[in-house]
Amino acid sequence: MYTTDLSGKQQADKIAEDPALVAAFEARVANDDFIEPKDWMPEAYRKTLVRQISQHAHSEIVGMLPEGNWITRAPNLRRKAILLAKVQDEGGHGLYLYCAAETLGTSRQQMIEALHSGKAKYSTIFNYPTLTWADIGAIGWLVDGAAIMNQVPLQRTSYGPYARAMVRICKEESFHQRQGYEIMMALCAGTKDQKRMAQDALDRWWWPSLMMFGPPDDNSPNTAQSIRWRIKRETNDELRQKFVDVTVPQAEAIGLKVPDPALSWNDARGHYDFGDIDWDEFYAVVRGEGLVAKERMTARIQAWEDGAWVREAAQAHAMKREAAKLAAE
Numbered sequence: 001m002y003t004t005d006l007s008g009k010q011q012a013d014k015i016a017e018d019p020a021l022v023a024a025f026e027a028r029v030a031n032d033d034f035i036e037p038k039d040w041m042p043e044a045y046r047k048t049l050v051r052q053i054s055q056h057a058h059s060e061i062v063g064m065l066p067e068g069n070w071i072t073r074a075p076n077l078r079r080k081a082i083l084l085a086k087v088q089d090e091g092g093h094g095l096y097l098y099c100a101a102e103t104l105g106t107s108r109q110q111m112i113e114a115l116h117s118g119k120a121k122y123s124t125i126f127n128y129p130t131l132t133w134a135d136i137g138a139i140g141w142l143v144d145g146a147a148i149m150n151q152v153p154l155q156r157t158s159y160g161p162y163a164r165a166m167v168r169i170c171k172e173e174s175f176h177q178r179q180g181y182e183i184m185m186a187l188c189a190g191t192k193d194q195k196r197m198a199q200d201a202l203d204r205w206w207w208p209s210l211m212m213f214g215p216p217d218d219n220s221p222n223t224a225q226s227i228r229w230r231i232k233r234e235t236n237d238e239l240r241q242k243f244v245d246v247t248v249p250q251a252e253a254i255g256l257k258v259p260d261p262a263l264s265w266n267d268a269r270g271h272y273d274f275g276d277i278d279w280d281e282f283y284a285v286v287r288g289e290g291l292v293a294k295e296r297m298t299a300r301i302q303a304w305e306d307g308a309w310v311r312e313a314a315q316a317h318a319m320k321r322e323a324a325k326l327a328a329e
């Protein structure tokens with residue numbers, strides 16, 4: 001369910017699908033209609049969506065951890081209030097996305113188990129440590145900036161509940177990106193040490209941010225089919241290029257240097273050329289070898305176990321209300 005491999009059952013589902021239903025589904029997608037939870041859909045389309053949406057949800061939830069580390073160490077009350085609100089927003093994004101994935105027939109419990117057992121992925125970016133306050137600026141500016149680039153087209157993804165969740169998420173991400181850039185602006189306008197901290201954060205977060213968009217198109221097993229189904233509206237490389245084009249001038253505007261000697265504006269292409277990404281590092285992080293991957297998963301599992309009593313209490317309360325309602329009828 002969470003990988004590109006098709007199991008025996010999925011293969012059988014594929015073979016068994018009625019060609020008339022498949023043709024009607026494809027015509028609707030080609031017409032840019034939204035597919036809704038009760039509509040017929042090919043099994044492989046459903047599986048691809050569960051994989052992508054649940055991984056997206058996991059990224060939002062795991063993504064709370066690197067920034068959460070800095071809530072108690074924010075430099076002043078204003079910064080602390082903003083960071084708290086941002087981290088809460090990420091929790092909300094995770095919840096909308098888990099709900100969207102649940103409409104495809106997968107339970108929250110199954111998705112969480114897949115995350116905790118290592119079967120489901122989450123974005124590589126969250127396996128890097130946040131060493132200084134400038135990292136909080138860099139995450140907002142670069143990581144949320146990359147997320148917006150990827151998520152704006154997802155507002156037009158073909159599955160209705162995913163598209164609608166993305167509309168609200170994108171509004172909040174745009175505020176997140178600006179708060180991060182504003183932290184970087186303040187550091188760059190500060191002392192020499194503060195500016196050095198900002199440059200160091202950019203140096204460490206630049207390449208991992210480019211990796212967020214996923215492998216290059218010629219090595220991306222899911223892109224072609226996802227584009228055909230209009231789940232993905234733009235490819236990994238197209239989005240990565242857009243991100244570089246938008247972000248380089250932002251770095252220059254505050255006097256920071258993007259850590260890529262090969263970076264140069266290409267007049268003929270109308271885009272920046274940039275250096276080679278270290279894909280060995282990307283795949284190592286995907287395999288779970290990121291610098292703080294173990295800490296992230298330990299923290300998630302601990303939070304899930306610590307929260308068991310809240311889930312149990314909410315369930316007991318819901319059952320009591322249901323029983324009272326039945327008794328009153």
Ligand code: BYC
Binds near residue numbers: 051063125
């Ligand atoms: N990290 O065929 P491909 C946030 C996997 S959170 C890990 O190109 P696809 C935020 C990929 O899953 C926002 N794994 O795949 C939160 C696949 O493996 P499986 C996160 C990656 O799905 C808190 C394999 O590599 N955004 O903004 O067509 C604080 C081959 O890749 C990664 C989303 O999740 C990666 N970076 O395209 C601050 C966006 N890249 O699943 C900020 C929604 C690839 O076949 N997701 N893989 O075993 C997507 O748009 C797409 O799923 C991706 C990958 C572009 C990520």
